[in-house]
Amino acid sequence: MNIGPYTFAQFKEKAAEFHSYPAPGLLIGAYMVEAAKARLPEGTLFEAVVETKKCLPDAVQLLTPCSVGNQWMSIVDLGKYAVALYDKYSGAGFRASLDLEKLRSYPEIAAWFLKIKPKAEQDSDLLLQEIERAGDGICAIAPIQVEFERLRHARMGRIAACPSCGEAYPAGDGAVCRGCQGEAPYLPA
């Protein structure tokens, strides 16, 4: 099954280029994104929520104008393989998830997704074949209404120079930046 304007083979190449390899989750995610997108009225200005950091965000970034950096895609990490696209003004949209019942017809996808088989025993050619064959046939699509209060981006507010490191930071974060408060992920120099 095609993925939006791409054949499966074309999208696999695009995925490999951006994501470094055509990960199964990214290919499945691509069908999910297209399935949700197809249900939005033509011309809708939409944003996205992904419920996992794994693979799925890259499907959104490859197939929609939404990216992490432009902040039209929010990551709400619930550890779930689901994505919602919604009208940025009304909040109405569609959420695509994987339907465990429908997955029963695709044992290799089920084994991969539910981690039933150890990786070494998975057949990756068969997995890709099943993904292409299944397309969005393994998705559940449901209308949703996002709660904007849970997604709105924190405003930066006033910018100040941190008296400790000298770098710019949101003044509202405290007397010094959160990096200097101990949140930076680096060892002390």
Add this chain to the structure above:
Amino acid sequence: MNIGPYTFAQFKEKAAEFHSYPAPGLLIGAYMVEAAKARLPEGTLFEAVVETKKCLPDAVQLLTPCSVGNQWMSIVDLGKYAVALYDKYSGAGFRASLDLEKLRSYPEIAAWFLKIKPKAEQDSDLLLQEIERAGDGICAIAPIQVEFERLRHARMGRIAACPSCGEAYPAGDGAVCRGCQGEAPYLPA
């Protein structure tokens, strides 16, 4: 100044395509990413940390193999415009930030970055000219050593079907998935 293999004009087009517009932060971020990358020994397998969700993650995604979805880029949102690229095995790398002293020579960049002028009074042509002229000349680059424990991805563990919504979720999250625990950003159906 060129941005890695791209002229400024070429990168602006690439930025517009992926990010929907050539945001100043993305263009500046691109110079920051290239400045950090240039200091890593040739052939280093590296990963990335960005300290903000704004724009900068897209510079990393456009100029390196690291993406949100492949999880080679971590977002540690400290509200700071800084990015670190580091050897994925040793954790040693370089962090690029904006140097407020150096910014004094580029008043339009400073006005934009420090929010000194309201948006309506900013001169976006001049801003882009200053960004191209400054290149990585407004960056501070420092060696860093990441603390892996602060970046490691949570393991999914065993996957179960949520007895409430029927979807797959990390069993360790509780009796029902975190969406059903009230963390989903949607209004009740």
